[in-house]
Amino acid sequence: QKEVEQDPGPLSVPEGAIVSLNCTYSNSAFQYFMWYRQYSRKGPELLMYTYSSGNKEDGRFTAQVDKSSKYISLFIRDSQPSDSATYLCAMTRPGGYQKVTFGTGTKLQVIP
């Protein structure tokens, strides 16, 4: 079983919809949680960073961490065609990027 599980999708939604992307994990030592967005033929770019449990909001994006359930989510409100990309969750114990475990990514398509 992988340490981080993420539904690969693809997920297709109409423009304006609320999107929910999720990851589950098994390592209770994870404390830092990130979401990356990866456009086709591009490298991942950091979208959201959260520490421990709770919610964090940035514009149309909300990251949610539930450590008791080992479950993290990314919500996208008023989704736009420009949000079409693959979203990777990532998480780690304290330390450097060599310790980060990435999910395999969920491909999202927002249809105009």
Place this chain on the structure above:
Amino acid sequence: DSGVTQTPKHLITATGQRVTLRCSPRSGDLSVYWYQQSLDQGLQFLIQYYNGEERAKGNILERFSAQQFPDLHSELNLSSLELGDSALYFCASSVGGGQVDTNTEAFFGQGTRLTVV
């Protein structure tokens, strides 16, 4: 544009061959990380260099090696290539050691798509 430059963008080579992937980090970044991305495994950390020295090693095969030069660019050498080495190879860079717990972001290049035939 992340500021991290990777060349070449695409590479097609035969089994048994050797290739070199190149990465130029963002100006001022001392750490370079190499990752392999495949469809079923996701992003897998290979190796990190910090200011010219190896800092951390991940799931890097013995057939693979890397180095970071005095000008801080890095090269990933892949030898005795196998079909299973076909993947996207990403380089990332960060200021200092790139501690996630201090929210020091690592910036990724556009990747090199390696196809072994």
